[in-house]
Amino acid sequence: MASINIVCIGKLKEKYWKEAQAEYVKRLGAFCRINIEEKKEAALPKNASAAQIDKAAKSESEELNTASRGYMIALSPEGERMTSQQFAQLIKKRAQIGDMSFLIGGSHGLSNAIKAKADKVLSFSDMTMPHQLFRVVLLEQVYRAFMIGAGRVYHK
Secondary structure, rough: OEEEEEEEEOOOOOOHHHHHHHHHHHHHHOOOOEEEEOOOOOOOOOOOOOHHHHHHHHHHHHHHHHHHHOEHHHHHEEEEEOOOOHHHHOOOOOOOOOEEEEOOOOOOOOOOHHHHHHOOOOOOOOOOOOOHHHHHHHHHHHHHHHHHHHHOOOOO
């Protein structure tokens, strides 16, 4: 059974995000081992300069890289777009080969270096969404991908 690692900057704070995450982790247990690793957000002053923001994004991305295992998927707005069926094909193929990690950056995104190192850069939307919400959306889409791969009707 392959492992899927969600490596992210920041913690879930609200109870409802934690409960949603727990529900999808439980559901995914039928298909894979799932590991969620939260990394600390880099501290920035209130009026951070572009250089300070860039340094923080690089530092956070290195933390994500260190915790990543297997096929690395960086999640970033400029990444490739996929339908749920295409995503399901990717998950099915990669799960047969071995572990994979999804990298969720902090509020300033991922560094260019980590995106260049990733096996795939994937985008879910041009819209900005809170990282806590995005983590739940990612878990739901991974679950949906396994359900599609299993021929179940959940995805409709």
